Amino acid sequence: MQFGIFSVSDVTTDPTTGHTPDDTERVRSMLTIARHADAAGLDVFATGEHHNPPFVASSPTTMLGYLAGVTENITLSTATTLITTNDPVRLAEEYAMLQVLSGGRMDLMMGRGNTGPVYPWFGQDIRNGIPLAIENYALLRRLWTEDVVDWSGQFRTPLQGFTATPRPLDGVPPFVWHGSIRSPEIAEQAAYYGDGFLHNNIFWPMHHTKQMVRFYRQRYEHHGHGRADQAIVGLGGQVFVRKNSQDAVREFRPYFDVAPVYGHGPSLEDFSAQTPLTVGSPQQVIDRYGAFVEDVGYYQRQMFLIDHAGLPLKTVLEQIDLLAEEIVPELRKIVEAKRPADDVPLNPPTHAERVAAARTAGASGATHVGDGGDAVTGTRAEEAVR
Amino acid sequence: MSTRRTLAVVTAGLSQPSSSRLLADRLATATADGLLEAGQETDVEVVELREHAHAIVDAMLTRFPSGELATALDTVTGADGLVMVSPLFTTTYSGLFKSFVDVIDPDALTGKPVLLGATGGTSRHSLALDYSMRPLLTYLRTQVVPTSVFAATDDWAGDGSDALARRIGRAGRELADAVAVRPAATGQEDPFGDTPDFAQLLGGS
Numbered sequence: 362m363q364f365g366i367f368s369v370s371d372v373t374t375d376p377t378t379g380h381t382p383d384d385t386e387r388v389r390s391m392l393t394i395a396r397h398a399d400a401a402g403l404d405v406f407a408t409g410e411h412h413n414p415p416f417v418a419s420s421p422t423t424m425l426g427y428l429a430g431v432t433e434n435i436t437l438s439t440a441t442t443l444i445t446t447n448d449p450v451r452l453a454e455e456y457a458m459l460q461v462l463s464g465g466r467m468d469l470m471m472g473r474g475n476t477g478p479v480y481p482w483f484g485q486d487i488r489n490g491i492p493l494a495i496e497n498y499a500l501l502r503r504l505w506t507e508d509v510v511d512w513s514g515q516f517r518t519p520l521q522g523f524t525a526t527p528r529p530l531d532g533v534p535p536f537v538w539h540g541s542i543r544s545p546e547i548a549e550q551a552a553y554y555g556d557g558f559l560h561n562n563i564f565w566p567m568h569h570t571k572q573m574v575r576f577y578r579q580r581y582e583h584h585g586h587g588r589a590d591q592a593i594v595g596l597g598g599q600v601f602v603r604k605n606s607q608d609a610v611r612e613f614r615p616y617f618d619v620a621p622v623y624g625h626g627p628s629l630e631d632f633s634a635q636t637p638l639t640v641g642s643p644q645q646v647i648d649r650y651g652a653f654v655e656d657v658g659y660y661q662r663q664m665f666l667i668d669h670a671g672l673p674l675k676t677v678l679e680q681i682d683l684l685a686e687e688i689v690p691e692l693r694k695i696v697e698a699k700r701p702a703d704d705v706p707l708n709p710p711t712h713a714e715r716v717a718a719a720r721t722a723g724a725s726g727a728t729h730v731g732d733g734g735d736a737v738t739g740t741r742a743e744e745a746v747r
Numbered sequence: 748m749s750t751r752r753t754l755a756v757v758t759a760g761l762s763q764p765s766s767s768r769l770l771a772d773r774l775a776t777a778t779a780d781g782l783l784e785a786g787q788e789t790d791v792e793v794v795e796l797r798e799h800a801h802a803i804v805d806a807m808l809t810r811f812p813s814g815e816l817a818t819a820l821d822t823v824t825g826a827d828g829l830v831m832v833s834p835l836f837t838t839t840y841s842g843l844f845k846s847f848v849d850v851i852d853p854d855a856l857t858g859k860p861v862l863l864g865a866t867g868g869t870s871r872h873s874l875a876l877d878y879s880m881r882p883l884l885t886y887l888r889t890q891v892v893p894t895s896v897f898a899a900t901d902d903w904a905g906d907g908s909d910a911l912a913r914r915i916g917r918a919g920r921e922l923a924d925a926v927a928v929r930p931a932a933t934g935q936e937d938p939f940g941d942t943p944d945f946a947q948l949l950g951g952s
Binding site for chain 2: 491495499545546548549550552553564565566569572573576584622623625626627631632634635
């Protein structure tokens with residue numbers, strides 16, 4: 362199982378000091394967090410994508426492209442990439458570029474975005490959220506798997522003889538997750554394509570998560586990608602850890618009480634009981650998260666939210682160390698021992714594994730257009746214009 | 748006796764005991780009496796919103812209901828019939844009552860027979876039942892029975908007339924009639940049962 366962290370990139374005042382980072386400070390702290398996670402040995406860093414304050418992560422591939430250059434091992438991902446308001450042509454280009462830059466050390470997660478006013482800023486309408494997610498993703502896949510695409514649809518101008526470059530690394534597109542909290546249509550979409558499904562349950566009770574994951578698994582099997590228990594599942598999580606649980610609670614409570622989303626609502630204790638939020642010792646996190654496989658089956662990726670609500674950078678880096686040193690090694694041992702069979706994937710597929718699988722299936726073709734002519738028609742751009 | 752019915756009784760009264768609860772209990776009894784005449788027994792489950800007040804606000808902020816509130820919502824959405832009583836505050840149902848309705852899944856009450864009641868200091872507000880409470884429940888596509896019952900201070904004072912008792916009896920019979928003809932509730936449905944197959948989603952885009 363992979364363990365990683367994801368950031369929503371919120372700019373939030375630290376309620377204990379009154380300090381509010383400016384956008385530059387927040388972006389740079391995200392870079393520090395990602396590099397620290399890489400050095401500490403965590404498996405994944407994912408950034409959100411938002412186009413409205415108080416969030417700063419508007420340009421994920423710029424950030425992840427930089428991180429690809431300064432990190433060694435960590436898988437770079439998104440949480441989430443907006444499949445609704447982004448032009449799928451730009452997504453095909455940007456994420457293929459990131460895939461090439463990172464040597465395949467990346468994947469991405471599609472999400473719709475739930476903030477109505479953002480959609481028209483990008484020429485869209487939230488009422489079309491699901492149809493946009495479906496049409497745009499169908500086009501994105503074609504742009505990655507077909508060298509030359511003729512296409513027309515409902516939500517963008519038609520394409521004639523379009524080739525998205527760079528072509529995917531080794532001719533194999535990045536692995537894709539679909540994130541959804543409440544929409545079974547998105548679980549169905551992930552299942553249809555045999556993609557991963559991540560339920561970001563950080564603000565939700567487990568019985569809900571359990572239903573959504575079960576639905577995705579059943580549909581994954583229905584669509585013929587393997588058995589239900591072989592589907593690729595990820596979960597969100599939220600922790601705050603200190604060696605002594607009392608210290609963790611004392612330190613985190615002022616952040617919790619006024620945090621965006623759940624602040625001014627339920628008590629820390631109630632919210633912890635109802636959601637995966639765990640504030641306490643490393644052992645408490647291990648016990649809690651080690652049991653989630655009983656609810657959703659063996660899954661391949663566990664993400665943690667650790668840098669929100671105005672927590673200072675120094676504290677976040679300490680959280681990463683605690684995760685990497687005190688929690689993940691033991692937690693990994695416990696959950697991997699619960700994997701039901703050897704043919705249930707241990708981790709989400711790597712680029713190398715996907716290339717090998719494509720070769721075995723005979724599906725991996727040309728990797729680059731090359732020499733100014735494309736692989737299918739052999740024509741050059743200027744000839745095509747004629 | 749083959750059929751057992753579940754009647755959920757939601758009351759938003761704030762004092763204990765409250766006149767809203769008093770009215771709710773009488774409406775429930777009248778409904779159960781009506782169902783008995785139709786040969787059906789009734790299990791009455793009372794949901795006092797006062798006990799869930801904090802959880803209702805939490806649910807608005809977190810967007811999911813916690814423990815006992817979740818159970819109360821299951822009781823309400825799973826019942827064969829519903830009695831809902833609110834005190835009238837500042838011309839309409841109380842904020843707590845509306846907040847509770849707001850955390851119910853908007854599709855969960857579709858088709859459910861509902862009897863409405865309200866309490867207030869003066870009968871001058873009695874039409875609030877019909878201009879505010881009834882449209883709210885109509886919007887949720889419930890089947891609101893024709894008689895709703897408003898009980899003002901005068902009604903409890905007992906001037907010797909049995910007007911309130913007659914209204915309660917009529918309303919209870921109407922709800923009982925609506926419940927009696929319904930197929931028995933089947934319990935929890937598959938939450939994703941109506942999700943379209945992806946081929947259909949693709950075709951529709």
